[in-house]
Amino acid sequence: LFPYTTLFRSKMKKPIYLTIANDIEKKIFNNDYPKNERLPSERNLSEEYGVTRMTIRNSIEYLVSKGLLEKRLGSGNYVKRTSLNLNLNEQLSFSEKSQFSDKSSRTEVIEFEKIYNSKISKIFNLDKDKEFFKIKRLRYLDEEVVNIEITYLLCEMFPDISIEIMEKSKYDYVENFITIKESFNKIIPIIPDMDTQKIFHIDSNTPIFYKTSLGLTTKNIIFEYSELYFNPKIYEFSFISKR
Amino acid sequence: LFPYTTLFRSKMKKPIYLTIANDIEKKIFNNDYPKNERLPSERNLSEEYGVTRMTIRNSIEYLVSKGLLEKRLGSGNYVKRTSLNLNLNEQLSFSEKSQFSDKSSRTEVIEFEKIYNSKISKIFNLDKDKEFFKIKRLRYLDEEVVNIEITYLLCEMFPDISIEIMEKSKYDYVENFITIKESFNKIIPIIPDMDTQKIFHIDSNTPIFYKTSLGLTTKNIIFEYSELYFNPKIYEFSFISKR
DNA sequence: AAGTGGTCTAGACCACCAA
DNA sequence: TGGTGGTCTAGACCACTTC
Numbered sequence: 001l002f003p004y005t006t007l008f009r010s011k012m013k014k015p016i017y018l019t020i021a022n023d024i025e026k027k028i029f030n031n032d033y034p035k036n037e038r039l040p041s042e043r044n045l046s047e048e049y050g051v052t053r054m055t056i057r058n059s060i061e062y063l064v065s066k067g068l069l070e071k072r073l074g075s076g077n078y079v080k081r082t083s084l085n086l087n088l089n090e091q092l093s094f095s096e097k098s099q100f101s102d103k104s105s106r107t108e109v110i111e112f113e114k115i116y117n118s119k120i121s122k123i124f125n126l127d128k129d130k131e132f133f134k135i136k137r138l139r140y141l142d143e144e145v146v147n148i149e150i151t152y153l154l155c156e157m158f159p160d161i162s163i164e165i166m167e168k169s170k171y172d173y174v175e176n177f178i179t180i181k182e183s184f185n186k187i188i189p190i191i192p193d194m195d196t197q198k199i200f201h202i203d204s205n206t207p208i209f210y211k212t213s214l215g216l217t218t219k220n221i222i223f224e225y226s227e228l229y230f231n232p233k234i235y236e237f238s239f240i241s242k243r
Numbered sequence: 244l245f246p247y248t249t250l251f252r253s254k255m256k257k258p259i260y261l262t263i264a265n266d267i268e269k270k271i272f273n274n275d276y277p278k279n280e281r282l283p284s285e286r287n288l289s290e291e292y293g294v295t296r297m298t299i300r301n302s303i304e305y306l307v308s309k310g311l312l313e314k315r316l317g318s319g320n321y322v323k324r325t326s327l328n329l330n331l332n333e334q335l336s337f338s339e340k341s342q343f344s345d346k347s348s349r350t351e352v353i354e355f356e357k358i359y360n361s362k363i364s365k366i367f368n369l370d371k372d373k374e375f376f377k378i379k380r381l382r383y384l385d386e387e388v389v390n391i392e393i394t395y396l397l398c399e400m401f402p403d404i405s406i407e408i409m410e411k412s413k414y415d416y417v418e419n420f421i422t423i424k425e426s427f428n429k430i431i432p433i434i435p436d437m438d439t440q441k442i443f444h445i446d447s448n449t450p451i452f453y454k455t456s457l458g459l460t461t462k463n464i465i466f467e468y469s470e471l472y473f474n475p476k477i478y479e480f481s482f483i484s485k486r
Numbered sequence: 487a488a489g490t491g492g493t494c495t496a497g498a499c500c501a502c503c504a505a
Numbered sequence: 506t507g508g509t510g511g512t513c514t515a516g517a518c519c520a521c522t523t524c
Binding site for chain 2: 493494496497501502503
Binding site: 054074 | 511512513514515516520521522523
């Protein structure tokens with residue numbers, strides 16, 4: 001029997017507010033709700049979807065936290081014009097994000113291998129003999145590398161992963177098997193190594209952001225560890241603090 | 244007449260959930276609610292405060308976003324053990340934050356001057372002839388400088404500011420005059436200049452975080468612009484993304 | 487003045503956690 | 506199994522923005 005069966009797709013039904021949020025998201029993508037314009041009012045949406053205003057407010061809060069909407073008191077909820085600036089409040093993966101950009105995007109897998117590594121095993125809280133996929137990807141936007149990602153996934157958890165899959169959306173694939181609960185991220189500034197300098201066309205005097213990320217399922221199982229290097233010419237970290 | 248009268252203390256009453264949140268905050272500080280332990284349940288709190296559970300949930304969500312509480316599904320809401328790691332989800336000022344630390348903290352003002360500066364005027368969207376306070380402060384924790392802050396405030400907005408005030412809490416003072424709505428922050432990695440290197444006891448090979456922050460009142464008036472340099476030996480940026 | 491989001495009430499059922 | 510947080514209903518009044 002597959003050892004991770006218990007953690008696949010928790011029995012928790014998808015809440016209505018998330019279903020609605022995803023629907024609104026789709027409409028934003030399709031330009032049914034154009035950028036910079038007002039959404040229907042919360043009262044209208046609640047009528048349209050046949051739910052209470054509280055539920056709609058939940059959907060909207062979710063989309064605000066995702067960085068897709070913006071609230072204006074007394075005026076309405078607005079579709080945010082998306083920028084390429086990476087916002088720490090947002091939890092959009094690269095492929096999701098680039099749907100909202102007009103520029104062409106793609107992902108290139110430049111390394112794909114099975115490894116044993118005691119350091120990685122330790123991070124996953126597993127025995128040393130476990131095998132991992134190590135996948136190094138370059139994310140392009142308009143023919144420029146915007147970030148470099150190294151992902152570690154446990155082989156037995158995602159046995160049929162492939163280069164083709166990883167050149168599409170990692171999370172689309174991963175979410176067929178598990179439900180993501182949260183990820184723990186840490187960001188530090190580093191001096192890029194030679195490889196990274198070459199890829200980003202920068203020198204050693206240009207510090208860059210380096211992010212590590214530990215992904216957890218709803219059952220609190222670690223399903224991925226990843227490292228990200230950001231192109232300083234493209235990304236900046238901006239965020240809004242309320243109150 | 245004072246020119247900013249209209250924006251002082253908007254008529255909006257402080258909502259109940261915020262009053263309750265501040266009360267809970269106080270209890271956490273006084274160790275009435277010890278770190279790492281469970282808060283009373285939402286139902287008990289709603290009874291205690293004589294409000295509905297929805298209102299309590301609002302208070303708790305606010306404290307979670309401030310980084311003071313942590314939710315555990317099916318178990319309860321817990322007081323987070325605070326660390327010195329700067330969390331991007333948190334909006335705690337230094338003096339607030341250091342209350343939760345056992346170490347001794349203080350703020351030293353090392354520059355305090357009135358300036359005219361066209362660049363700063365531009366940032367505030369004001370005429371060039373406006374005068375600003377430029378205040379450079381060092382924040383100490385256990386006799387170590389944890390960050391360097393340069394704050395710009397419009398003189399006519401905060402006429403009676405002083406070194407003494409700035410060695411206490413900036414926001415405590417500022418909030419006597421205005422109500423803070425939000426701040427726009429941007430963080431980039433930089434190579435520290437000589438001054439900063441000396442203060443932090445680091446060399447030019449150690450990149451650091453540099454944050455700029457633009458503070459807005461509830462009337463969307465810019466009330467401060469500040470620059471922050473973080474000591475890399477103490478701070479790291481970590482955050483949790485949900486779903 | 488009309489419409490909007492912000493807050494709040496008083497309930498309810500569910501899945502999850504610990505005992 | 507009992508208590509917890511997560512979600513949801515069906516209302517209500519408020520301050521704020523827009524006209």
